[in-house]
Each structure stands twice: as C-alpha cells, then as structure tokens.
Amino acid sequence: MTCEMKRALQETTLAAQDSLAVPAAGSQAAGGRPGWDGDTGDCRRTGLPGAGEGTVDIPEIGQANFGIMNMNPNEFVHSLERTVCSKEEQDNAILNMYMERKSLVLQFLQSDLSPQLLEHHHKKVELLKKCYYYIEVLPSHVILRDQNRVLISTDIFQIIDPWRLQRMKKVARTQTEIQLVLLTDLLEQLQRGREELACYVGTSDVVTFLSEWESVMQKLSELSELMNKFLSLQVPGKLHAKHRLVSHADLKGTRIPNIKLFLRTKMPVMFDRKESVAHKNWAHLKWFTENQESPFEQYELHFRLLMHGTQTDVVQRGIVAVSSNTCVVRDLLPDRSYEFTIRRAETYTLVYETWHDIITLMTVNSAEDSSTCEPEERGDRRSFLIFST
Secondary structure, three states, X not given: OOHHHHHHHHHHHHHHHHHHOOOOOOOOOOOOOOOOOOOOOOOOOOOOOOOOOOOOOOOOOOOOOOHHHOOOHHHHHHHHHHHHHHXXXXXXXXXXXXXXXXXXXXXXXXXXXOHHHHHHHHHHHHXXXXXXXXXXXXXXXXXXEOOOOOEEEEEHHHOOOHHHHHHHHHHHHXXXXXXXXXXXXXXXXXXXXXXXXXXXXXXXXXXXXXXXXXXXXXXXXXXXXXXXXHHHHOOOOEEOXXXXXXXXHHXXXXXXXXXXXXXXXXXXXXXXXXXOEEOOOOEEEEEEOOOOOOOOOOEEEEEEEEHHHOOOOOOEEEEEEEOOOEEEEOOOOOOOEEEEEEEEOOOOOEEEOOOOEEEEEEOOOOOOOOOOOOOOOOOOEEEEEEEXX
8 A cells, every 4th residue: 555545544534533523521602502511510411421421432434424435444445456456457458468469460470471481482473484384285185986987096186176276375375474464463462561561560559559450450361362362373274265176077976075275384494504615616505494304305595696795796596406405506606705595495385485594605715725525415406507697
C-alpha cells in the first residue's frame, strides 16, 4: 500500500470517530437539553445514558455507513490491490497477444516469403525465360489398319492435319508468353507485398498493430494465394484445342483415341566457358544443360568473324550441326575475334525460344599458339561454312 493510500485511510477513520463521539460536559446549554440538569450539574435520567450512568457505544470502523468507506480497511486495501493487479494482467494479456501475432507475421516473412526463397524464384523465372518450349501430343502413336486390314503402329503426326497443328502451335506460343509475363508480375507483387508487410510490422506500435490485425490477416491470405498461383504457373499447362486435329474422313471409319496437347520445356544450352578455347586457326567449344540430357540431342553451333571486336563487317560465318556437347570449328583466321552461338536444333514441335548463349573467343597468332594438334571429335558433325564480303 502506498503512503497516499495509508494517509487517506487514516484521515477517513479519524473523521468517522469524531462524528460519533459523545458531547463533553457543559457542551449543551441548560433549558431542557436532554440528559443535563442545569441546577445541579448532574445528569438527569431521561432514558438516555448520562454521565456516571453507562457509556455511549462508539461504532467500530466498518459498522457505520460511510459510502465508499463502508468496509473495513483490509477489504479496502485488498480491493485497490485487485484493481491494480487486474490492470497489470490486462496489460500483460495485450502485450502477449501482440507478441504472438507479431511472431506469426515474422515467421511467415522468414519462411513462406523469405528473401532467399524469393531470390530462388527469381532465378527460376529467369531460367524459364531461357527455356525451349515444345508442343507435345499424346498419345504419340495410334494403331491403324492398312489397305490389307493389317494393324500397324502409326506416328500421331502422320494423321494430324498440318494446318490445324500450326494453328495450335501459335496458341501454344501465345500461352507461353502470357505465362512468363504472369510469372514476372506475380513475383513482383510478392516482393512488393513482403516489403510493405515487413515495414508495417517494424514501424507500428502495439495499439496500431492490434487494431489493424484483420487487415494484416487479409494481407497474409492474399500473399499466400499469390504464392500458390505463382507456383502453379511454373509448370507448363495443358493446351485446349477447340477443333479436332485429325479428320475422321481421311481414316475411313478408324476410331481415333482422344488426343491431348501439352506444353513441354527443355533447359537452355550454355557454353562451358572454362573448356571453350580458341587456338591459331581452330576453336574447341563445349556446352551443357542443367539436367544432363540425352547425348543424342541435336544442336546448332553458329559462328561468325568479328572485325576489330565489333559486330559489324562480317566476312566469315558458318553453322555446324552437332549431336554431342562438343565441337571443333576449323579453318579460322589467326588473331581474330569470333562470336559463337549455341542453340537447340529446330524441330517440328518447337513453339517458343527467345534466348541463345553467346561466347566470343579470339584466335591466337602463330608465335603464341603452342597447340599443333586438333582434338579428336565425337559424334556426328555437319558444317556449313559461308564466306561473304
């Protein structure tokens, strides 16, 4: 109990005692005041206790009705202590609620929307922009009867209408472009939402944070939905054909199974910059893909001579078709810069590609070239060398 509370209790107790005390002798005038004989100075017997006859009972503290003091001192003190404790408990409850909710938001920002995770998704989107996209038709083969009624397995592309397939390839390209734009936009929204939420948590006081909790929860829900949509768009989707790709009139009543179209991706091809080197009049190029694809993949290696290190005045260029991941380009000019570009060979099902890896190498002059033997090549190699002035 504080000093002020003790002092207030003492003053209230003294006031109660003074108001209930018996009047002293001579404090009432003669002339019929009860209990007092003006002639003799003795108390008269008036039915009230007088001097020398009984005592006046002074009410004990707590027996008189004094409003807020209608309780004993201990109960009053305990009531004040309960009020103080109730306020402290309320403040502690509010603080605990604030810490729990703040921890929930911080956990979301550090796990589901962490800077490391967003950076990973950013690299994934940049990789998808460099990928090759193909249209895939399932089933790949169908069983048909030939003129002798013999069942034969036929490639699906042999019975698909070429014009209708070209139209579906345009649809697939448009869908791929839209998908990549959406991925970029969703990732920007996620990054911006994380910055706004982190700033709000770091700058809001307890009262503001708790009063806006419903808005915070709505923001968390929106960001979760954006992340789910972003993840679903990373996987190429199904293509919906409005028209049949196969004309039943050309199949003479043969039943064709339901044909489904999908988008399929292949990883970009990138040069191995440590293994790709140029010598006096030849260069050795090596490339790779992240998923280590089949060695039978077909590639095209483009090269051209750059005059004085610029991309103008091309006087020598060529294309080499390769079925492995290495290639040796011969008949180059010494002490010149060449630009090499690697890409996948174009196929009938390719619908989208926009990026190719490029490397620039400079051949050495005769005095600096220490290599006289060209490495043995692997795989099939077909070259087309073009000279122009």
